[in-house]
Amino acid sequence: MPPGRRLGPWQAQSPQALNSSWAAGEESIDQAWWRRSTEVEPVVAPAADAEEPAAQTLRAMARQAEFDAQLEDAKALLPRGCALEAMFSMLDRGHKGYLSDMDLWQFDQDFGGPTSFGSFCSLVNEVRLVRKPGLPQSSHQTADASLPGRLDLCDLGVLIYPSGSQEYDALRVAGSDDEAKSILYLLRHSDPCPGCGMRAQRNADAAGCPSVTCPACGAAFRCFSVVRDGASLSAPEAEPVPAAARHQLHRLLSSTARLADAMETDRRRLAQRLTSFGCSLGGVFSAIAGGRSVLGAADLRRALLRLGLRVPEHELGLLWRRYAPPGAAAVEPSDFARQLQPRGVGAAAVASGFATTM
Numbered sequence: 001m002p003p004g005r006r007l008g009p010w011q012a013q014s015p016q017a018l019n020s021s022w023a024a025g026e027e028s029i030d031q032a033w034w035r036r037s038t039e040v041e042p043v044v045a046p047a048a049d050a051e052e053p054a055a056q057t058l059r060a061m062a063r064q065a066e067f068d069a070q071l072e073d074a075k076a077l078l079p080r081g082c083a084l085e086a087m088f089s090m091l092d093r094g095h096k097g098y099l100s101d102m103d104l105w106q107f108d109q110d111f112g113g114p115t116s117f118g119s120f121c122s123l124v125n126e127v128r129l130v131r132k133p134g135l136p137q138s139s140h141q142t143a144d145a146s147l148p149g150r151l152d153l154c155d156l157g158v159l160i161y162p163s164g165s166q167e168y169d170a171l172r173v174a175g176s177d178d179e180a181k182s183i184l185y186l187l188r189h190s191d192p193c194p195g196c197g198m199r200a201q202r203n204a205d206a207a208g209c210p211s212v213t214c215p216a217c218g219a220a221f222r223c224f225s226v227v228r229d230g231a232s233l234s235a236p237e238a239e240p241v242p243a244a245a246r247h248q249l250h251r252l253l254s255s256t257a258r259l260a261d262a263m264e265t266d267r268r269r270l271a272q273r274l275t276s277f278g279c280s281l282g283g284v285f286s287a288i289a290g291g292r293s294v295l296g297a298a299d300l301r302r303a304l305l306r307l308g309l310r311v312p313e314h315e316l317g318l319l320w321r322r323y324a325p326p327g328a329a330a331v332e333p334s335d336f337a338r339q340l341q342p343r344g345v346g347a348a349a350v351a352s353g354f355a356t357t358m
């Protein structure tokens with residue numbers, strides 16, 4: 001990579017993005033994905049079904065994994081190099097500092113989209129389920145993006161960056177949009193030391209020679225990020241969003257909104273089914289975890305296999321990332337309930353459900 005060139009967020013972290021059909025002008029993957037994403041039916045059958053609550057729950061989880069994989073496919077179709085801040089700024093009509101479900105719906109309407117407003121409400125809920133529990137913290141947000149029905153910059157990042165990318169992992173736990181912007185700046189304008197991971201820039205005096213020595217661990221490496229003065233860096237939010245990116249963002253948002261709606265339907269049906277069995281998610285958790293207080297990745301894999309559900313490994317990884325909080329080695333009952341409880345059921349109700357059954 002020549003000096004002065006840097007990888008865009010999608011190029012840097014997503015092998016899927018590198019294979020994106022967009023760049024190559026191939027429509028086949030795109031079209032196939034689009035067709036698949038529009039053929040969604042809830043998996044929890046409404047008919048009377050005597051299948052055990054744990055099995056029903058695991059089927060709903062397997063479907064969440066499938067949806068998460070479809071979302072990742074959709075992310076890979078976004079054109080590379082378009083700044084997250086620019087997309088946020090474009091969607092934020094009225095410059096409120098947050099995105100409302102109405103903003104997303106109106107953007108869809110601009111494209112003549114048939115997706116319902118309710119689906120965008122489901123989408124907002126779904127994105128916020130993926131953020132670290134308890135975030136965003138409203139005290140850090142100037143525009144109170146933490147209120148229901150709103151997304152902040154970090155939320156949009158989680159929706160757009162590939163799961164497991166540096167941007168995704170950082171924005172998932174970022175406490176505020178200012179922190180998110182700092183992280184994005186660092187990722188764009190610095191290179192990681194191969195020895196210790198510390199991010200480095202070269203100063204302008206050394207612009208001609210890319211060889212640097214890490215001040216922290218002494219490792220020698222080639223660094224292509226050169227410090228520039230603030231005036232020469234254009235604000236990412238002011239960058240125009242190309243028509244191709246707008247089009248693909250619209251497809252990502254509208255199809256993900258429909259997937260989110262189907263997931264919400266699954267949750268409601270699952271809740272009805274559990275009620276009819278006189279069982280709660282706490283009881284299901286206990287059954288899947290073999291009576292232990294936390295659920296490990298191996299427990300989940302075993303439980304799915306026992307039911308004959310062969311979830312591909314990459315989907316299992318996405319499912320685990322959805323359930324386990326960042327950095328956690330196991331899923332707690334509250335994490336489990338958070339992902340399976342229908343929208344509108346408060347944390348207190350979830351907690352009391354566990355209290356009565358565990």
Ligand SMILES: [Zn+2]
Pocket residue numbers: 193194195196197198214215216217218219
């Ligand atoms: Zn180092």
